[in-house]
Amino acid sequence: xxxxxxxxxxxxxxxxxxxxxxxxxxxxxxxxxxxxxxxxxxxxxxxxxxxxxxxxxxxxxxxxxxxxxxxxxxxxxxxxxxxxxxxxxxxxxxxxxxxxxxxxxxxxxxxxxxxxxxxxxxxxxxxxxxxxxxxxxxxxxxxxxxxxxxxxxxxxxxxxxxxxxxxxxxxxxxxxxxxxxxxxxxxxxxxxxxxxxxxxxxxxxxxxxxxxxxxxxxxxxxxxxxxxxxxxxxxxxxxxxxxxxxxxxxxxxxxxxxxxxxxxxxxxxxxxxxxxxxxxxxxxxxxxxxxxxxxxxxxxxxxxxxxxxxxxxxxxxxxxxxxxxxxxxxxxxxxxxxxxxxxxxxxxxxxxxxxxxxxxxxxxxxxxxxxxxxxxxxxxxxxxxxxxxxxxxxxxxxxxxxxxxxxxxxxxxxxxxxxxxxxxxxxxxxx
Numbered sequence: 001x002x003x004x005x006x007x008x009x010x011x012x013x014x015x016x017x018x019x020x021x022x023x024x025x026x027x028x029x030x031x032x033x034x035x036x037x038x039x040x041x042x043x044x045x046x047x048x049x050x051x052x053x054x055x056x057x058x059x060x061x062x063x064x065x066x067x068x069x070x071x072x073x074x075x076x077x078x079x080x081x082x083x084x085x086x087x088x089x090x091x092x093x094x095x096x097x098x099x100x101x102x103x104x105x106x107x108x109x110x111x112x113x114x115x116x117x118x119x120x121x122x123x124x125x126x127x128x129x130x131x132x133x134x135x136x137x138x139x140x141x142x143x144x145x146x147x148x149x150x151x152x153x154x155x156x157x158x159x160x161x162x163x164x165x166x167x168x169x170x171x172x173x174x175x176x177x178x179x180x181x182x183x184x185x186x187x188x189x190x191x192x193x194x195x196x197x198x199x200x201x202x203x204x205x206x207x208x209x210x211x212x213x214x215x216x217x218x219x220x221x222x223x224x225x226x227x228x229x230x231x232x233x234x235x236x237x238x239x240x241x242x243x244x245x246x247x248x249x250x251x252x253x254x255x256x257x258x259x260x261x262x263x264x265x266x267x268x269x270x271x272x273x274x275x276x277x278x279x280x281x282x283x284x285x286x287x288x289x290x291x292x293x294x295x296x297x298x299x300x301x302x303x304x305x306x307x308x309x310x311x312x313x314x315x316x317x318x319x320x321x322x323x324x325x326x327x328x329x330x331x332x333x334x335x336x337x338x339x340x341x342x343x344x345x346x347x348x349x350x351x352x353x354x355x356x357x358x359x360x361x362x363x364x365x366x367x368x369x370x371x372x373x374x375x376x377x378x379x380x381x382x383x384x385x386x387x388x389x390x391x392x393x394x395x396x397x398x399x400x401x402x403x404x405x406x407x408x409x410x411x412x413x414x415x416x417x418x419x420x421x422x423x424x425x426x427x428x429x430x431x
Contacts, residue, residue, distance in 0.1 A: 108339030110200035214239030224298025
């Protein structure tokens with residue numbers, strides 16, 4: 001039996017002495033008004049971010065221990081099985097099981113950087129309370145490691161709202177690799193704490209893109225999941241926006257722009273606003289806010305679909321306004337994450353082989369991993385998405401959940417060793 005393994009990694013102003021942030025003419029003096037200020041068209045999110053990064057209590061580059069920290073990470077997540085695969089062209093047979101490993105796998109550089117910053121922060125602030133606003137990365141193994149380091153999530157009340165009042169002067173706050181919304185940055189910037197920002201630079205690049213859309217009065221069409229941690233952050237830096245999850249929703253938006261002449265899937269303004277009621281900016285008017293548009297994406301989306309959506313929007317605006325006027329109605333930047341798409345391309349190459357099944361290993365709340373599983377099944381390969389070896393249970397059954405994982409080599413080894421141990425000539429069954 002040939003058993004391939006694919007897994008992903010994978011995120012003008014001045015200061016007063018008390019750290020109050022200024023944008024333009026208005027000071028941010030209390031976090032009680034943060035949410036309203038962040039949606040104010042005069043609020044300059046770019047300048048806010050720039051000023052935040054210049055503070056002495058802000059760090060996104062580490063604390064001078066990169067080399068030894070990366071060596072520690074390498075030791076902790078080392079795998080003899082992965083080493084054997086690497087030394088044999090990413091294919092090796094153990095007993096009756098042949099494993100094919102994708103060419104691109106494991107921690108991407110953004111995730112590795114985030115993990116490095118976590119370890120360095122714990123070393124730099126051994127006696128201080130360290131909080132995280134959300135999971136640093138979407139991987140259960142590393143999340144357990146974070147717990148063992150006594151790094152805690154900000155608590156939530158019965159309405160699932162974060163309780164910022166638990167934060168005390170001198171505490172440490174860590175932003176996750178997927179980033180945080182500007183409103184949360186504003187609240188935490190007033191707390192007199194150390195900020196360690198593990199936001200992936202690719203995510204920050206998307207923020208910069210939607211800020212450019214906003215400055216040019218273009219509406220951002222964001223390809224992503226409206227309630228995903230990363231997209232929540234991206235929306236907060238945008239002006240007017242609409243979030244489309246897939247090609248079908250993009251077609252609906254483009255059909256509306258063309259007055260029903262694309263495929264007739266759209267209808268009235270009221271129907272549009274009902275369909276996208278949780279996915280558009282406040283006060284969104286599709287009749288006025290889809291005249292000038294820009295394209296951005298959640299970095300973990302499927303590369304091909306994002307590209308196709310971009311082409312669709314471009315054709316739509318050309319048809320509506322003429323090729324000669326396209327620059328006045330469409331702003332386009334490449335916000336595709338290299339690491340995400342290297343893994344998707346590696347999977348596509350792996351699927352060219354004769355395979356019996358695919359194991360995709362990663363966290364169940366991981367968008368990247370979910371897309372890898374989906375791509376495999378679309379090619380007709382039985383694909384199982386598991387987060388740890390514990391999902392392979394009695395009776396050779398795989399218990400899995402369809403739903404990104406930044407997966408350590410050691411976790412992959414544990415999964416494979418479990419498979420080798422129970423194979424014994426029997427076939428793995430779908431639970």
